[in-house]
Amino acid sequence: MTFDQFIQNLANGISLGSLYALIAIGYTMVYGILRLINFAHGDIVMLGAYVAFYGVVMFMLPWWVAFPLAIILTAGIGVIIERAAYRPLRSFPRINLFTSAVAVSFLLENLGNVIFGGRPKAFERPAFMDIALQIGEASVLSYTPIIIVTAAILFAILIYIVNRTKVGMAMRALSKDIETTGLMGINTDRIIMFSFMLGSALAAAGGILWAIKFPQINPLMGVMPGLKAFIAAVLGGIGNITGAMLGGFLLGVVEIMIVAFFPDLSGYRDAFAYVILILLLLFRPTGIMGEVQAEKV
Amino acid sequence: MKISRNTLLTLGALIIFAGFLYVAQNMFNTYILRIINLCAIYSIFAITFNLIYGYTGQFSLGHAGFAAVGAYVAALLTMSAQQKEANFFLTPIVPALATMQWPFLFAIIAAGLLAALVGSLIAWPALRLRGDYLAIATLGFSEIIRVLLVNMQPVTNGALGLKGIPPYTNLFWSWGCVVITLFVIKRLTNTSYGRALRAIRDDEVAAEALGVQLARHKLMAFAVSAFFVGVAGALMANLISTIDPKVFLFFLTYQIVGITVMGGMGSLTGSTIAACLYTIFLEVLRPIESPFTIGNLHVPGVPGMRMVLFSILLLIVILFYRHGLMGTREFSWDRLFEFFRGKKKASPLTNSEGEQE
Structure with a gap:
């Protein structure tokens, strides 16, 4: 492989990785607080892409109105899901919450099938994202750096919220101990709602960027990215936001690079993520940055 | 040896059920037979998931994989040489398998054993992990x-799948396997092994401190569970006669988890009942996808509407019927009699599983 091809693959890997990372953050935030694998999260990604699509195609909105609007609407849907399907089950065994998440995921996918139609739709990129950029011999379309930069900005905003604001502090407290946080006078319901809102907003952004990168959208498009992003979250140490980003980038780059270096293995592409996951879990059962929790007896 | 009233009743019920199957097999059309067969297959899936999660507390989402192993083994062992040749037109089949054709019974057992082997292989590294990991x-x-x-x-x-698998599965095979699965797993959970499994579920550390060998028991739960999932996969392959890898996406596992939760965690009979309700329900909902007319209002058929309604119902069950249909209880004759006598007394005998939650 030439150096230019390597650069091209690396750019591709990083942009895929930043999408995984964006989606993984939603998983990790919800898991850190509720210990719930929110399997409906991948379908939020799909919703984000579809709302943006309809905003542009049906309501003729320019992209800079449609995309932020889609993110806000999807965040709202995330909050509704939390209120309707997860909050009533919070005090029940975790399998109930998990099944509820699976049911929500089924519902969103099938509703998508009925409302949006099962046939894939072509998502049109704004024109400025289709310019070919030359880096030496390598050429990438301009959406690749745009995805990376947008994701980086969103990460910066998120890290600021989590580490520097009062809400962020409450979120961190919640992930340590829900009950005690409630006793300290923090409205836990509201903070959990806020986490869902934040996670869904990032997922929607991820969905729109995903549709820009792979411009065919269908009601099941969120399933695979959702699952891979969840793996990324586990790789990084679930519950840890920096870990989720790291896991996302790692997974994206490794996936692209293995196919680039060993083209014979491209049929096994979907299995790489799981193989990496299982190997890592065997040697570091709590992920790269996860804390080792002492067993309480 | 004195045979108790309940054993007699169970035997009687089994004979009546066998009679029903005999009548059904000869009277109903293939469409209805297929639904009743699917009920049985989903029952086995749910019962085995219950063993591994409801009894042992190991949150395993590998069912689709075990079922795939069973289905492919049975399909390859029962297809005739001509069928295989017709299927493998892109890449020729490995010579060892080309002419191999086994009786259905042996194919089922082989499917179960290979699935159990895969189950143990998966369980071995997975034993170090807990909960969501x-x-x-x-x-x-x-x-x-x-x-x-x-x-x-x-x-x-490959992705083309296998077509023309001989449709050997009939009601006796499928429901016979359900009865065997129920019997074996019920017996297993009543032995010291079963108590060890429940101890692991309730508190792993305490169980280990009391001398329960965690690895051995977990491995056994995985292997037994995977064996019967493999059997169910074999039945499924020889029922639907066309399989491809997409059948065994993780959606299958999710469905199984949903059915088991609806039936009640830790209730084997609950799993069976929920599996039958689920399968029948999906078929009953089929008409809403075809166009129909109410008065002057003409409603065009919406494909996919059935699954929307189904997911809403699943959500309602989970949100408002939180312990599932049966909770952790099992069907028992004693309770049935009590019900008809109108007594509302919960007998401690019938509630032996009730310690969970």
Whole structure:
């Protein structure tokens, strides 16, 4: 492989990785607080892409109105899901919450099938994202750096919220101990709602960027990215936001690079993520940055 | 030896049920037979998931993978040489399998054994993981199996799948396997093994401190569970007669989890009942997808509406019927009699599983 091809693959890997990372953050935030694998999260990604699509195609909105609007609407849907399907089950065994998440995921996918139609739709990129950029011999379309930069900005905003604001502090407290946080006078319901809102907003952004990168959208498009992003979250140490980003980038780059270096293995592409996951879990059962929790007896 | 009233009743019920199956097999059309067969297959799936999660507390999401192993083994062992030749037109089949054809019974057993082997192989590294980490690792294994099926073309025919598998599965095979599964797992949970499994579920550390060998018991739960999932997969392959790797996506596992939760965690009879309700319900809902007319209002058929309604119902059950249909209780004759006598007394005998939650 030439150096230019390597650069091209690396750019591709990083942009895929930043999408995984964006989606993984939603998983990790919800898991850190509720210990719930929110399997409906991948379908939020799909919703984000579809709302943006309809905003542009049906309501003729320019992209800079449609995309932020889609993110806000999807965040709202995330909050509704939390209120309707997860909050009533919070005090029940975790399998109930998990099944509820699976049911929500089924519902969103099938509703998508009925409302949006099962046939894939072509998502049109704004024109400025289709310019070919030359880096030496390598050429990438301009959406690749745009995805990376947008994701980086969103990460910066998120890290600021989590580490520097009062809400962020409450979120961190919640992930340590829900009950005690409630006793300290923090409205836990509201903070959990806020986490869902934040996670869904990032997922929607991820969905729109995903549709820009792979411009065919269908009601099941969120399933695979959702699952891979969840793996990324586990790789990084679930519950840890920096870990989720790291896991996302790692997974994206490794996936692209293995196919680039060993083209014979491209049929096994979907299995790489799981193989990496299982190997890592065997040697570091709590992920790269996860804390080792002492067993309480 | 004195045979108790309940044993007699159970035997009687089994004989009546066998009679019903005999009548059904000869009277109903293939469409209805297929639904009743599917009820049985989903029952086995749910019962085995209950063993591994409801009794042992191991959150394993590998069912689709075990079922895939069973289905492919049975399909390859029962198809005739001509069928195989017709299927493998892109890549020729490996010579060893080309002419192999076994009786259905042996094919089922082979399917179960290979699935059990895969189950133990998966359980062995997974024993180090707990809770959600175990869930995602087993889900990963199941997906790896599926990707292997797509790529091992000389053995599995890749993404094209296998067509024309002989339709050997009938009501006796399928429901016979349900009865055997129920019997074996019920007996197993009543032995010291079963108590050890429940101890692991309730508190792993305490169980280990009391001398329960965690690895051995977990491995056994995985192997037994995977064996019967493999059997169910074999029945499924020889029922629907066309399989491809997409059948065994993780959606299958999710469905099984949903059914088991609806039936009640820790209730084997609950799993069976929920599996039958689920399968029948999906079929009953089919008409809403075809166009119909109410008065002057003409409603065009909406494909996919059935699954929307189904997901809403699943959500309602989970949100408002939180312990499932049966909770952790089992069906028992004593309770049935009490019900008809109008007594509302919960007998401690019938509630022996009630310690959970």
